[in-house]
Amino acid sequence: MTAAATARPAGNSASAPAADLNGFVEFTDVEKSYDGRTFAVTRLNLSVARGEFLTLLGPSGSGKTTTLNMLAGFERPTRGVITLEGRSVDRLPPYERNIGMVFQNYALFPHMTVEENVAFPLSVRKIDKADITTRVGRALDMVRLKQFGDRRPTQLSGGQQQRVALARALVFEPSLVLMDEPLGALDKKLREHMQLEIKQLHTMLGVTIVYVTHDQSEALTMSDRVAVFNNGGIAQLGSPDDLYNTPQSSFVASFIGENNTLAGKVERVVGKECRIVLDGGGAITALAIGVAEGAACHVAIRPERLGLAAAAQAGNRLAATVDGRIYLGDHQRLLARLENGQVLTIKVGPEATMANGEPVMVSCAPGDCRAFPADAGTGGSISKTTGE
Amino acid sequence: MTAIPPSELDRPALARGRSAADADLRSVSAAIRRAEFGDRLRSLALAGPLLVLLALSFGIPIVLLLSRAVYDPTIASALPQTSQALSGWSGSGLPDDAAFLALAADLRDNQAKGTAYELAKSLNARLPGARSQVLKTVRQLESAGDKPPLEVVKSVPFWSQPGTWPAIANGTHAVTSFYLLSALDLRWNADGSIERVPPEQAIFLQVFMRTFFVAAAVTLATLMLAFPLAYLIASAPKGLAAILIVAVLLPFWTSILVRTAAWTVLLQKFGLVNDLLLWLGVVDDRLDLMYSRIGLIIAMTHIQLPFTLLPIYSVMRTIPPSQMKAAYSLGGRPFTAFRRIYLPQVFPGVMAGCLLTFILCLGYYITPALIGGASDQLISNFIANYVNVELNWEMAAALSFILLVFTLALFGIFARILGLDRLKLV
Numbered sequence: 001m002t003a004a005a006t007a008r009p010a011g012n013s014a015s016a017p018a019a020d021l022n023g024f025v026e027f028t029d030v031e032k033s034y035d036g037r038t039f040a041v042t043r044l045n046l047s048v049a050r051g052e053f054l055t056l057l058g059p060s061g062s063g064k065t066t067t068l069n070m071l072a073g074f075e076r077p078t079r080g081v082i083t084l085e086g087r088s089v090d091r092l093p094p095y096e097r098n099i100g101m102v103f104q105n106y107a108l109f110p111h112m113t114v115e116e117n118v119a120f121p122l123s124v125r126k127i128d129k130a131d132i133t134t135r136v137g138r139a140l141d142m143v144r145l146k147q148f149g150d151r152r153p154t155q156l157s158g159g160q161q162q163r164v165a166l167a168r169a170l171v172f173e174p175s176l177v178l179m180d181e182p183l184g185a186l187d188k189k190l191r192e193h194m195q196l197e198i199k200q201l202h203t204m205l206g207v208t209i210v211y212v213t214h215d216q217s218e219a220l221t222m223s224d225r226v227a228v229f230n231n232g233g234i235a236q237l238g239s240p241d242d243l244y245n246t247p248q249s250s251f252v253a254s255f256i257g258e259n260n261t262l263a264g265k266v267e268r269v270v271g272k273e274c275r276i277v278l279d280g281g282g283a284i285t286a287l288a289i290g291v292a293e294g295a296a297c298h299v300a301i302r303p304e305r306l307g308l309a310a311a312a313q314a315g316n317r318l319a320a321t322v323d324g325r326i327y328l329g330d331h332q333r334l335l336a337r338l339e340n341g342q343v344l345t346i347k348v349g350p351e352a353t354m355a356n357g358e359p360v361m362v363s364c365a366p367g368d369c370r371a372f373p374a375d376a377g378t379g380g381s382i383s384k385t386t387g388e
Numbered sequence: 389m390t391a392i393p394p395s396e397l398d399r400p401a402l403a404r405g406r407s408a409a410d411a412d413l414r415s416v417s418a419a420i421r422r423a424e425f426g427d428r429l430r431s432l433a434l435a436g437p438l439l440v441l442l443a444l445s446f447g448i449p450i451v452l453l454l455s456r457a458v459y460d461p462t463i464a465s466a467l468p469q470t471s472q473a474l475s476g477w478s479g480s481g482l483p484d485d486a487a488f489l490a491l492a493a494d495l496r497d498n499q500a501k502g503t504a505y506e507l508a509k510s511l512n513a514r515l516p517g518a519r520s521q522v523l524k525t526v527r528q529l530e531s532a533g534d535k536p537p538l539e540v541v542k543s544v545p546f547w548s549q550p551g552t553w554p555a556i557a558n559g560t561h562a563v564t565s566f567y568l569l570s571a572l573d574l575r576w577n578a579d580g581s582i583e584r585v586p587p588e589q590a591i592f593l594q595v596f597m598r599t600f601f602v603a604a605a606v607t608l609a610t611l612m613l614a615f616p617l618a619y620l621i622a623s624a625p626k627g628l629a630a631i632l633i634v635a636v637l638l639p640f641w642t643s644i645l646v647r648t649a650a651w652t653v654l655l656q657k658f659g660l661v662n663d664l665l666l667w668l669g670v671v672d673d674r675l676d677l678m679y680s681r682i683g684l685i686i687a688m689t690h691i692q693l694p695f696t697l698l699p700i701y702s703v704m705r706t707i708p709p710s711q712m713k714a715a716y717s718l719g720g721r722p723f724t725a726f727r728r729i730y731l732p733q734v735f736p737g738v739m740a741g742c743l744l745t746f747i748l749c750l751g752y753y754i755t756p757a758l759i760g761g762a763s764d765q766l767i768s769n770f771i772a773n774y775v776n777v778e779l780n781w782e783m784a785a786a787l788s789f790i791l792l793v794f795t796l797a798l799f800g801i802f803a804r805i806l807g808l809d810r811l812k813l814v
Contacts, residue, residue: 072717094716095725107714111732120728121718172719 023047023083024208025071025176030080032066040066042232044080048210050175053202055211057219058229059255064212067229068178071210073097084176100169100177100207104184106161108153114140114164115149121172139171140164142201159190166198170205179211183218195222216256220244228252248289250372253300260306260344262299263374266291273366280340284316286369296374301364303333304347309363316369318362320344322354336362454792457567457785462510463559466503467494471560474553483553485538491547491556492529492537499526513780514566515555521546567786592770592787596794599766602685602756603749607696607742609689614697614741622704633701636694644691648755651687652678655759679761687759688752695748696741703737736806743802747795767791 025048032041041063048054056064069075070082073094082089089097100121109117118139122132140146143163153161162182169177182198183191199222202209213219219226220240227237228251236243236252247253254261264278266288274288276299284299291297309317320336323343327350334346334354344362354360464471469490477483498504504526512519525544532540541547558566558576569575569582573590577583584590621632639647654660655677662674677683707730715725753768760766767787774784 072713074713074716094713095719095721097717098719099717101714101717103710103714105708105710107708107710109711109714109729109733120715120720124718124720124724124728168718178717 024050024052024085025210026081026083027067027071028081028083030067030070030077030082032063032070032075033078039078039232041070041077044233046227046234046237048208050208051206053199053209053211053222053224055213055219055223055226056229057213057216057226057255058235059214062229063232064214064227064229065180068180068210068212072099072101072178098172098174098176100172100174102162102165102169102177102179102182104181106153106165106185108161108164108168110153113150113152114145114156117153117164118168118171121168125172135171139167142170143167143197158186159194162186162194163197166201170201170207174207176208176210179209181213182211183213183215191218198222220256226256228255230255247300247370250298250300250374253370253372258303258345260301260303262301262342262344264297264299264371266293266295266297266371269293274371276371278338278340280338280342282318282338282340284318284364284369285366286316286371287367289370289372291371291373297371298374299369299371301344301369303345305368306344306346306362306364308334308346308348308352309361315363315365318344320360320362322356322358322360324356325352325354334360336360338362453781453785454789455785456782457571457789458565459563460510460559460567460782461562462506463556464562466498466507466510467491467556467560470494470556474557474560477553477557479554479557482548487553488538488541488547492541495522495526495541496529496537499530509779511555511559513778513783514559515551518546518552518555567782568789570783571786571790592767592790595765595767595770596790598764599750599768599791600794602681602688602752602764602766603746605685606688606692606749607746609685610692610696610745611738611742613689614693614700615738618697618701618704621701622707623709636697639690640694645754647691648687648758651683651690651755652758655683655686678759679764681760681764684756684760684764687755688749691755692745692749696745699740699744700734700737703734703740707733739802739806743799747799750791750795 025046027044027046030041030044031039033039044063044067046067056067058064066075070077071089073089073092076090084092084097084099109120112120115136118136119132122135127135136149137146140149143166145160145163145167148156148160148164153164156164162185165182179198183194186194195218198209201207211219211222220243223240225237225239226243228235228243230251235255236248238246243252243256247256250261253259262278262284264276264284267275267277267283269288269291272287273285274291274293275283275285276297277283278299286299318338320338322334323337324335326333326335329350331350332348332352334348334352336344336346338344346362467490470487473487473490474483477487495504495507498507504523508519508522508526511522521544525541525547528540528544529537546552558564566576570585571592573585573593574582575585617632617636621629621636624632656662657674657676657678659677661677662671665671666674677686711729711733712725715729716722720729750766751768752766753772756764756766756769757772771784771787771791774780774787
């Protein structure tokens with residue numbers, strides 16, 4: 001996992017300076033416990049490269065916000081070391097870390113105007129007045145709020161407030177900006193718009209961003225790399241397409257994107273592949289991801305990797321009957337009930353016209369089926385993906 | 389429900405011509421006004437019973453009482469003949485015998501009607517020592533027999549003293565500034581201008597100053613105690629915060645008299661506080677905490693603490709922790725973040741709490757009476773004394789009036805500095 005953590009996204013690594021390979025931000029064996037018995041974060045090793053957009057993604061209580069707070073300096077690690085540009089920040093209070101932060105509820109100062117809010121980080125750094133004015137003007141220009149400078153934050157809409165918070169976190173040119181679910185309070189359309197805007201600012205300024213969210217689509221759209229958190233640790237770290245196409249655990253497979261999960265038992269492992277007998281009948285061949293012969297396992301298959309078989313097609317074939325069809329405009333979701341009673345979601349074209357009860361043959365290539373050892377974390381995800 | 393800005397309405401209507409648009413606008417705003425008027429009337433009707441109660445039990449009595457500070461018809465109605473006889477008097481020297489005769493007749497009438505004592509008391513308020521002289525003269529007039537009344541009156545030296553007749557002449561005017569001026573240690577002198585009363589008679593200005601000083605000291609003390617405590621409660625976990633709030637409110641549930649009595653137990657010479665201080669070695673000798681200014685301030689601080697604390701707490705509670713986090717992350721050191729981010733946001737609460745305590749302290753009566761010494765009596769104690777002991781309601785009303793004016797002026801200044809809407813009273 002450490003190797004994956006230090007790997008840079010392909011596009012930028014060639015031009016990155018050598019020092020960056022050590023990590024701009026480095027978590028080494030960091031643990032955090034509030035009560036001395038349970039750990040909010042355990043054995044965390046994470047390296048963030050300069051200029052990277054890294055997202056900490058996970059369900060609530062998975063430790064992502066605690067990780068962010070430790071980096072910001074609001075929490076101290078119980079064990080382990082965090083370094084920023086090679087220096088340990090263990091004894092550094094938040095106000096000396098020079099890290100910009102954007103909060104979920106914006107945390108704008110209500111008694112100050114927009115301009116005063118943005119000027120705050122500059123004025124506490126004793127920068128002279130004229131310089132402050134120009135830099136505040138530039139920052140507000142950047143988020144297209146120049147004409148709102150003398151308003152109070154409460155007179156702005158949610159999206160505008162968040163842009164002020166962005167300007168305030170960026171105006172003192174920190175090399176690292178942390179964002180704690182910054183778009184959580186906005187409606188869907190505005191959120192998508194702001195995602196784009198944040199991404200543009202990131203590209204334009206070359207600033208390193210560590211972003212926390214529980215919204216997987218947000219993580220996939222914005223990030224260079226995503227660290228998926230589960231139970232206080234990183235379940236998997238990688239680029240969005242890595243996570244989507246080659247999840248390393250049942251949890252990641254079901255947390256990122258939509259997935260069908262089938263429970264079964266490993267019959268035999270042959271090289272990279274294994275043969276699985278499904279609970280309640282049927283058998284398929286899948287990629288073996290750390291499964292042992294004879295052990296219970298979960299097989300994850302994306303809806304778009306499932307197809308309706310023509311008679312002569314090779315690969316896995318499962319007999320099913322149509323249980324329902326959801327029309328989504330550009331495509332449809334077909335619900336197919338297997339003989340063992342489980343329902344699979346299949347992505348089909350908008351022209352498909354199966355009636356309920358019609359028998360179909362569901363097919364998929366063994367390379368698109370991933371078998372993971374059955375673990376505690378998958379119970380919830382089965383019901384999540386199948387809707388049962 | 390605010391009026392629609394005209395520009396918004398004008399735009400679509402421009403095509404139809406200006407006058408049509410204006411007419412439209414007028415009818416719309418008239419309709420809005422009508423609708424709002426109905427709403428306002430309904431809500432006023434709901435508040436009606438309260439307003440009536442307030443007017444009957446609060447507004448009218450206060451106005452009636454305070455009016456006694458400037459309107460005192462007792463002397464004028466008790467001495468009608470004297471008033472008439474004095475109407476042509478120059479005001480200097482002694483009036484002519486007609487005035488003396490009229491006085492004698494008036495005094496007899498009063499005796500017959502049984503209002504002589506009231507007159508004596510009323511005159512005494514303006515002319516110290518007049519009570520016994522009036523009653524003496526009345527008795528002598530009664531027992532004079534054939535002796536002419538003029539002689540009887542003239543035989544009492546009081547009626548020939550220089551200050552007596554001007555006081556009577558003043559008293560015959562029902563509307564008077566005498567009490568209000570007295571409440572400020574001022575008086576009319578012989579040549580018709582206002583002067584300070586001689587230092588040995590001056591008392592009220594000093595009492596007002598003392599009242600304001602004690603109120604300010606108590607306000608400051610409660611603020612110093614309440615601010616950190618409010619911060620602690622606001623940032624404590626829910627369960628602990630609830631316990632602390634109950635601890636703060638607990639004294640609220642006992643009567644102020646009981647709390648004051650408890651402090652007399654604690655503060656007395658051989659009380660717990662002195663025992664503790666001796667035991668700790670802080671003092672070598674027992675302190676006189678009872679019947680002293682310091683004891684008074686301690687007890688009042690304890691009683692006033694919740695009043696200062698609650699508005700501060702209620703404002704602090706609304707400030708999310710992310711405010712300070714944001715200030716830190718932006719580079720604000722703890723003191724800077726506190727001064728520039730936290731304090732300005734809790735300031736309205738601090739002001740509201742301080743104002744509440746300060747104004748309540750101006751009216752303290754029981755605590756100074758029981759714990760304060762003779763030189764620690766506040767203005768309320770004097771007002772109570774005039775009402776209960778001296779039976780000089782005019783003076784009590786005048787002092788109350790001055791206190792009310794000071795208090796309102798103070799409130800006005802606060803409101804002006806802060807903006808009344810920013811005051812957050814719980």
